[in-house]
Amino acid sequence: MMRDCLKVNQTSITLIKGDITKITADVIVNAANSSLLGGGGVDGAIHRAGGRSILEECVQIRERQGGCAVGEAVITTAGNLPAHHVIHTVGPVWNGGNQGEARLLAGCYRNSLSLAAEYNAKSIAFPNISTGIYRFPKQLAAEIALETVIDYLNSVSDQTGTLEQVYFVCFDDENLDIYRNKLVLGE
Ligand code: AR6
Numbered sequence: 001m002m003r004d005c006l007k008v009n010q011t012s013i014t015l016i017k018g019d020i021t022k023i024t025a026d027v028i029v030n031a032a033n034s035s036l037l038g039g040g041g042v043d044g045a046i047h048r049a050g051g052r053s054i055l056e057e058c059v060q061i062r063e064r065q066g067g068c069a070v071g072e073a074v075i076t077t078a079g080n081l082p083a084h085h086v087i088h089t090v091g092p093v094w095n096g097g098n099q100g101e102a103r104l105l106a107g108c109y110r111n112s113l114s115l116a117a118e119y120n121a122k123s124i125a126f127p128n129i130s131t132g133i134y135r136f137p138k139q140l141a142a143e144i145a146l147e148t149v150i151d152y153l154n155s156v157s158d159q160t161g162t163l164e165q166v167y168f169v170c171f172d173d174e175n176l177d178i179y180r181n182k183l184v185l186g187e
Contacts (some may be wrong), residue, residue, distance in 0.1 A: 004183045008153040013146075013166045015183055016125075017176050020169040021049040024082040026121035027075075028169075029112050031129045032088040034067045036074070041132045042171070046086060050079035054086055071107030073115050085119060087112045091130030094137065102144055105130055109148040116163065117156070123165035128175045142178045 004015040020028050020042060030046045033039050036058040038047040047054055057076035061068070068074050073089040089112050092104040108129050116124045126145065130136035149166055156163075170176035 004180055006183050008150055011153050011163050011166060013149065013153075013168070013183065015176070015179050016167050016169045017171075018169060019045065019171065020125055020127050021045050021081055023125045023167060023169060025123040025125045025165070025167060026083065027085045027087050027112075027116045027119070027124040028078065028081065028083040029073075029124065029126045029129070030086050030088045031127050031132070031134075032068065032090055034069065034090050036062055036067050036088055039133075042127045046081070050081045050086065053077050053079040058088065071104040071111065073108065073111040075115055075119065083125070085116075085121070087115055087124075089129065091134050091136065094130065094135040097140075101130075101136065102140070105136060105141060105144050106148040109145055110152055113149065113152045113163070113166075120162050122162055123167070124163065125167035125169050127169055127171065128179075131175060138175055138178055142175065142182055146179075146182055 006013045031042050054076050061074050068090050070090045070092050073087050075085050075087050078084055078086045089108040091108050092101040094101055131138045131141045168179055170179055
């Protein structure tokens with residue numbers, strides 16, 4: 001596993017190459033869909049490795065609020081995973097860029113961070129939301145992810161923020177290279 005790191009106030013942003021289901025963190029984030037009932041990609045991997053208790057809580061959330069809107073986030077147990085909680089957020093499907101995709105993707109990161117803060121999470125791990133099945137261009141997605149997380153960390157720096165670690169977990173080499181360039185070069 002290789003790592004690159006950037007510090008924003010009290011919080012380290014760390015790049016990890018690998019499988020998010022293996023990460024020990026207070027929260028891992030799932031790139032879900034609005035149904036919350038699972039799917040392929042990282043969503044499928046999280047439900048497979050985490051077991052039925054995650055799906056059971058997703059079903060309860062569906063009954064309460066009818067799923068999860070694009071850009072929003074909900075939280076469940078992490079079941080059998082090493083993480084404590086899973087935050088399920090729904091990224092936008094890329095449709096050319098004029099359908100609010102950038103704003104919605106930023107919402108995924110921001111809403112996941114504030115939900116994690118409500119649970120006093122010290123660490124959170126993000127996958128590269130929307131850059132798989134939902135076809136969001138990886139370069140732009142990485143810019144939005146990093147900018148949104150850094151802006152969030154700067155905006156909460158004077159409050160009692162407990163977040164110590166943000167991990168970006170890159171599964172594919174293309175995303176890893178993009179994030180590494182941005183973190184190391186500070187682009
Ligand atoms: N750990 C970390 N990242 C992963 C893993 C993993 N185990 N597996 C894949 N990735 P995707 P989306 C990366 O398609 O584009 C599902 O069916 C992958 O390389 O998982 O937001 C949902 O139910 C890519 O960079 O999510 C939705 O219907 C990133 O995760 C839909 O896909 C996101 O790819 C969501 O599409």
